[in-house]
Amino acid sequence: MLDKHSLPQFSAGCDVRIPSPDAKAEDCVSRWSRTKLGKPAAIIVPSNEEDIVATIKYAAANGLKVIPVDGAHGTFVPIDEYCIYLPLSAFDRVDLNEEAGSVTFGGGVITRDVIRTLSGKGFYTCVPNSSAVGMAGFCLGGGSSPFNGLVGLAIDNILRIRIITANGEKSVLSPSSSGEDARLFNVLCGAGFGFGVITSITLRAWRIRDLHMDEDKMWTRKLLFPPTAIQAAATLFSKLQHPEPRLLVTLIFVRAPPTAPRPGAPMVMLSIGFLGSAADGGKAAAASFDESVTSQTMVAESGTAALSSINDVSAPFDRHGDYKEQYSAWCSSLSVETIVAAFNRWVRFGEETPEAKMTSFLVLAAKGTKGMLENDTEGRRFFPRSLRGRHIFVQAVPWWTVETAEEQARAWAAETLAIVNAPQHDGLAAENGFTDGDWVTAYAANLSKGIDLTTTWPAFKIDEIEKLKGLWDPIGVFWNPVVDGV
Ligand SMILES: Cc1cc2nc3c(=O)[nH]c(=O)nc-3n(C[C@H](O)[C@H](O)[C@H](O)COP(=O)(O)OP(=O)(O)OC[C@H]3O[C@@H](n4cnc5c(N)ncnc54)[C@H](O)[C@@H]3O)c2cc1C
CATH class of the missing domain: 3.30.465.10 (Uridine Diphospho-n-acetylenolpyruvylglucosamine Reductase; domain 3)
Structure with a gap:
């Protein structure tokens, strides 16, 4: 255990906490997920930059790592007794x-x-x-x-x-x-x-x-399908899967909440957002008004939403605690059969794993790629160009409540990625002048335990990350996925 008296002099506003020997990790640190969460050596909440400098120097001299913390949503960063947990909550302007x-x-x-x-x-x-x-x-x-x-x-x-x-x-x-x-x-x-x-x-x-939305509000459309209509939902998503830059199409598989008439029933929700006028949105998402689609929905409604409320719908997923991870793949296209297969696998996972059934979900999000391709520059290819041309972001979120369900949760997520079969060699990379790394399907925001990092960066970029760590942090005072592992 770290001795409080060995710490340097911090500013009066700096909050320093040393966990007691009998404290549990989750009593010391609140994170979105408990994966990889152990008890840190200390929690230091700096109130100014000098407190940060003092913490880094102390950690370096004592063989500790400094983990800067912002939203605490990283599931992949290991916290243990060799870490100083550094919430930056005072840097809040x-x-x-x-x-x-x-x-x-x-x-x-x-x-x-x-x-x-x-x-x-x-x-x-x-x-x-x-x-x-x-x-x-x-x-x-x-x-x-x-x-x-x-x-x-x-x-x-x-x-x-x-x-x-x-x-x-x-x-x-x-x-x-x-x-x-x-x-x-x-x-x-x-x-x-x-x-x-x-x-x-x-x-x-x-x-x-400048988005020219009616009354500065995004046009929205929501369709809720019963599980028996998965084919219709998948067909609609596949029709809209290569949207123009202003159109956002998200298909999400979640379970009905405990308060619903049939708690735990699978739900298929397709939500559409359009960053422009309702008239243009209606045209871009015309397929969602087709009688063959709407006749199969339980809800089909259009509306508007202010950009200030853009994330309200995801608020229930913000809760801290339990075990959660994110497994992602950027794909060029998904067939109806693939979407249905991914849905069926998600349903089966819930039935076989009660500890993850109510909470685990799958998201297929289609977005425009124009801005991503146009704004790429040679130097910033740590987000590989091969991903920038892919419209669909697939994200499996295994969320389990007891540690013992970990293996099943991970197996479901891995199988889902195999089902969507991200097109690792779809030619987009070469077409866009990117000669290496078309094996890449994921991105750094969604690292997960044991992930093969060559799915996140091409090999030459992994080498570059390692070299830069050697240059900027030779003794490894900060955790890095390439050098320290995930
Ligand atoms: C529910 C949910 C929704 C998400 N949605 C999206 C999304 O729409 N788009 C997207 O791109 N990603 C998304 N992500 C992924 C998210 O961007 C990454 O997990 C991100 O790293 C989390 O950042 P954080 O500050 O919340 O987490 P933290 O755990 O605080 O930090 C994550 C990593 O960043 C480092 N870090 C944080 N702040 C600093 C700092 N000030 N200085 C140096 N290092 C720092 C930490 O040390 C750690 O390595 C989502 C994640 C979750 C859980």
Whole structure:
């Protein structure tokens, strides 16, 4: 156990907690998932950058790792007695610069705060689909958002990063950084875990009114199918699976909640969002009005939603605790048979695994790729270009309540990825001038225990990450998936 008296002098506002020997990990740390969660040596909540520098130096001198924490939604980062857990909750400022069209947020800011500040002033930026996810953690993994089709990924829109590296130095990095700073900036864009403590990020921000939505609201459409109509739902999704940049189409398989008439019954929901006028949205999603589709639904309704409420629907998934992971694949297309097979496998998993039945879900999300392809630049290929041309993001979320269900949960997720059979050699990579890495199907935001990292980055990028770790963090004071493993 770490001795409190051996710690350096921190500022008066810095909160230092040393877990007692009999404390359980989950009493010390609240994370979205309990996977890989052990008891840290200490929890230090810095109140300024000097506290961070002091923590890094102390950790380096004592063989400990520093784990910067923003939204605590990373399921893949190991926490154990050799870690200092470093919540950045005091770095909580969100500053919109309307004239420059940019927003600067602190390293501890979560999505909710950015959405609230920006939408209140008529702006939006790249955000994840959960308001509880940390904005810094989101950006470091690449940053996939509903705006991918229009403006690209979050990493395509980073203007500045303020970081404290392993030697305790503070730097401001940007797309115009040069030399080793440029390499550091680039690796932070898509493979950014474990290179330092980020105290702020500046992203581009855009005016909502420029989306030309009716009354600045997104057009929406929801269709709820009974499980017996999976074929119709899959057929509709496959018709809409290559959407134009403003159209978002999500097919989700979830279980009816305990309060529903048939608790635990499989539900098939198809939700459509359109970042433009209702008239254009109706045209883009015309297939969803077809009588052959609507006659098979329990609910089929259109509406509007403010961008400030874009994540309300995912709020039930924000709860901390239990065991959860995310397994993802970016795909070019999915056949109706594939979607039905994935649905049937999900239903069977729930029936065989009561400890994961009510909570595990599968998402198939189709988005435009124009913004992702147009905004790619050579230096930022830590989010491989081979993924940028793929419209469909598949995400299996095994969520189990007791440790013993782990094996079945993982087996379901792995089988689901095998069913969707991400097109590793679909030629998109070569077509887009990307000669290596067409084996890649996942991305850094969704790492999971034991994942083969060559599905996340091409081999030459893995080598580059390792080299950059050697350069910027030679003694490994920060956890990194490539060097330390997942
Ligand atoms: C429910 C849910 C929804 C999601 N939706 C999306 C989505 O729509 N799009 C998307 O791209 N991703 C999404 N993700 C994935 C998410 O972006 C990643 O898991 C991300 O790394 C989580 O960041 P965090 O700050 O919440 O987690 P944390 O556990 O706090 O951090 C994750 C990693 O980032 C590092 N980190 C965090 N903050 C800092 C910092 N200030 N300085 C240095 N390192 C830092 C941590 O050390 C850790 O390695 C989602 C995840 C969940 C669980």
